[in-house]
Amino acid sequence: MGISELVFLVEEDPEEGYVARALGESIFTQADTLNELRPMILDAVRCHFEEAHRPKVIRLHIVREEVMAS
Numbered sequence: 001m002g003i004s005e006l007v008f009l010v011e012e013d014p015e016e017g018y019v020a021r022a023l024g025e026s027i028f029t030q031a032d033t034l035n036e037l038r039p040m041i042l043d044a045v046r047c048h049f050e051e052a053h054r055p056k057v058i059r060l061h062i063v064r065e066e067v068m069a070s
Contacts, residue, residue, distance in 0.1 A: 002053030008041055010034075010062045020044075020060070034062070 008020045008027075017032040020041050029044045031037035038060075045058060 002049060003055045005057040005059060006045065006055040007059045007061055010037065010060050012064060022048075 006025065006027075007023045009023060010018055010020045013019050013030060017030055018034055018037045019028070019030045020037055021028050022045075025048065027044050027048050029037070029040040031040045041058060041060070045054060049055070
């Protein structure tokens with residue numbers, strides 16, 4: 001039996017695009033947009049886990065930094 005849920009920390013890449021890192025697993029992927037990132041995450045999870053051990057839920061924790069002038 002595998003894990004039931006896998007959480008990815010998603011951040012904007014300072015260079016360009018977005019990066020996603022799984023918490024507690026060695027899974028990393030990146031893409032230019034959030035819409036492109038979602039299938040990349042699914043593909044990375046499929047490559048990392050055998051079908052019987054894949055998480056049932058993948059949660060994306062999207063962190064966005066915002067700078068405001070004071």
